Amino acid sequence: MSSTPTDSSAVTTVGADNGHTTTTGQPLVVDKATKRRVAAASTIGTTIEFYDFYAYATAAVAVFPMLFFPANDNPTVNLLASFATFGLAFIARPLGSIIFGHFGDRVGRKATLIGSLLTMGVATILIGMLPTYDQIGIIAPALLALMRFCQGLGLGGEWSGAALLAGENAEPGHRARAAMWPQLGAPFGFFLANGFFLILVATLGHQTGDTGDAFMTWGWRIPFLASAVMIIIGLWVRFSLEETPVFQQAVNQGKRVKSPLKELFATSFGPLVQATFIMLSTYTLFYLVTTWILSYGIGDRSRGLGLSIPYFEFLQLQLATIPFFAIMIPISGWLADVWGRKKTLILASVLLLAFGMTFTALLDPATATKPTVFIFLMAGMAIMGLIFGPMSAILPELFPTNVRYTGSGIAYNVSSILGAAIAPFIATWLVAEYGVAQVGIYLIIVTLITFGAVLTMKENKNNDLTQV
Known part of the structure; x- marks a missing residue:
C-alpha cells in the first residue's frame, strides 16, 4: 500500500462491529506482524516526540532561566520568562495540527507522521547547539523561542497521526487498547528525558544556582543532541509502515475533501469544542505534576515558594513515580x-x-516532606495514566475519517494552550501570591469544566470508524 494512495472506484461494505470492516463486509483481521509494526511505530514515534518536549521542559526549570534569561535579578521573573518560552510551543501546536492535519487527511497518515517527526527532531538538535545569553545577548533567547516554536509545530502534527495509525488499524472491540500505544510514548519519553538529566547531574555534578559547573557549561546540551539517534530509529520504523485501511477506504470511496479545515468547521464544530474541553484537565494535570512541580520542588522554602529539595533528589522522586x-x-x-x-x-x-x-x-512548605511529595507525584501520575490512556481513541472517534486527523489534532492542541501552556505560569504565580493550596483549587476548576464536557459526550466504544 502506498503512503500517497490514489482514488479508486472500489466501495467498502461497512459492518456494525466496533473497529472497521473490509471490502467484503467482514471485520478486519490484522496479522500479528502488522500489529507489531503499528504498535512499535506509534509508540517509538511519540516517545521521541515527548522525549524532545520534556527535555526542554526540564531545562526550562533548571537551565534556561540562568543561561538564556539572566538579565533580571529576580529568579521568579526569570523562571516565568522561561515558562513563557516553554508555553510558546503550545501556541504553535494548533498551527502544526492544521498544517500536518491537512496533509494527513489529504495525503495520508504515514507520510505526514514522517514530516512531523523530522520537524520536531531537527528543532531539538538545534537547541543543543544554541549559544547562550552571555555569548550573543538577546539573540539567544530569541533563537531558543524560535526552536521551541518549531518543536510545537512538529508535536502538533504528531499525536493525532500516531493515534490514528494505531486506532485505524484496530480490530473490533480493541480500539482503545490498540490506540493506547502512542499514549505510552508520554511516560516513556518523560522517563528517558528526566533519566538522562539525572545521569548527567550525577556524573558531572550540579548544585541549584551554580552556572559554572560542567553540567551548566556543556552537559545540558547532550540530551538535545542525542535526539539525533532516536530520530534515525523512528524514521526507519515509520518508513516500513503501510497506510491505514480506514484512510485507504475513504480514498477508495472518494471521501477526501480539498480543504479538511474548512470541512471540519462546516460539519464538526460541535465535536471540536467538546473534544477540546474533554482534554483540558488532562493537560493541566500533567504539566502541574511534571513541569510546575519541579520548579516548586527545588524552589526556596524560606520564602514559601517551594520545598528546597535538591535538584538531583527531586529528579529521583519524579522518575520513581513515572x-x-x-x-x-x-x-x-x-x-x-x-x-x-x-x-x-x-x-x-x-x-x-x-x-x-x-x-x-502534601505540598505546604511548613509541613511537606519528601515522602508526602512522593505520594503527591504517585497519585498524580496514576490519575494521569487513567485519564490520558483512552484519549487516543476518544478524540478521533468524534470526527469523520476525512477530517479526523485535523479535528483530533486541533482539539488536542488547542486544549494544550488552555490547559498546559498556561498551567506552570499560573501555578507559579498563585504560589507566589496566595500559596500552594490555590493551585489545587485551580486544578479543581479546570476539572469541573472537563467533567461537564464528559457528561455531554456519547458513548462511542461500539462505533465503526468507517461509518463516520
Missing part, C-alpha cells in the same frame, strides 16, 4: 473498551477532583 503513569495507561485502555469511554473518564474526573484537595496536605 511507572504509575505507564501502568495505568493499558489499564485505562482496557476499561475504555470493556466498561466504556464515558464511564472511564467520569471515574478519572472524580479522582482528579479529590486530588485537587490534597495540595495543602
Whole structure:
C-alpha cells in the first residue's frame, strides 16, 4: 500500500462491529506482524516526540532561566520568562495540527507522521547547539523561542497521526487498547528525558544556582543532541509502515475533501469544542505534576515558594513515580473498551477532583516532606495514566475519517494552550501570591469544566470508524 494512495472506484461494505470492516463486509483481521509494526511505530514515534518536549521542559526549570534569561535579578521573573518560552510551543501546536492535519487527511497518515517527526527532531538538535545569553545577548533567547516554536509545530502534527495509525488499524472491540500505544510514548519519553538529566547531574555534578559547573557549561546540551539517534530509529520504523485501511477506504470511496479545515468547521464544530474541553484537565494535570512541580520542588522554602529539595533528589522522586503513569495507561485502555469511554473518564474526573484537595496536605512548605511529595507525584501520575490512556481513541472517534486527523489534532492542541501552556505560569504565580493550596483549587476548576464536557459526550466504544 502506498503512503500517497490514489482514488479508486472500489466501495467498502461497512459492518456494525466496533473497529472497521473490509471490502467484503467482514471485520478486519490484522496479522500479528502488522500489529507489531503499528504498535512499535506509534509508540517509538511519540516517545521521541515527548522525549524532545520534556527535555526542554526540564531545562526550562533548571537551565534556561540562568543561561538564556539572566538579565533580571529576580529568579521568579526569570523562571516565568522561561515558562513563557516553554508555553510558546503550545501556541504553535494548533498551527502544526492544521498544517500536518491537512496533509494527513489529504495525503495520508504515514507520510505526514514522517514530516512531523523530522520537524520536531531537527528543532531539538538545534537547541543543543544554541549559544547562550552571555555569548550573543538577546539573540539567544530569541533563537531558543524560535526552536521551541518549531518543536510545537512538529508535536502538533504528531499525536493525532500516531493515534490514528494505531486506532485505524484496530480490530473490533480493541480500539482503545490498540490506540493506547502512542499514549505510552508520554511516560516513556518523560522517563528517558528526566533519566538522562539525572545521569548527567550525577556524573558531572550540579548544585541549584551554580552556572559554572560542567553540567551548566556543556552537559545540558547532550540530551538535545542525542535526539539525533532516536530520530534515525523512528524514521526507519515509520518508513516500513503501510497506510491505514480506514484512510485507504475513504480514498477508495472518494471521501477526501480539498480543504479538511474548512470541512471540519462546516460539519464538526460541535465535536471540536467538546473534544477540546474533554482534554483540558488532562493537560493541566500533567504539566502541574511534571513541569510546575519541579520548579516548586527545588524552589526556596524560606520564602514559601517551594520545598528546597535538591535538584538531583527531586529528579529521583519524579522518575520513581513515572511507572504509575505507564501502568495505568493499558489499564485505562482496557476499561475504555470493556466498561466504556464515558464511564472511564467520569471515574478519572472524580479522582482528579479529590486530588485537587490534597495540595495543602502534601505540598505546604511548613509541613511537606519528601515522602508526602512522593505520594503527591504517585497519585498524580496514576490519575494521569487513567485519564490520558483512552484519549487516543476518544478524540478521533468524534470526527469523520476525512477530517479526523485535523479535528483530533486541533482539539488536542488547542486544549494544550488552555490547559498546559498556561498551567506552570499560573501555578507559579498563585504560589507566589496566595500559596500552594490555590493551585489545587485551580486544578479543581479546570476539572469541573472537563467533567461537564464528559457528561455531554456519547458513548462511542461500539462505533465503526468507517461509518463516520
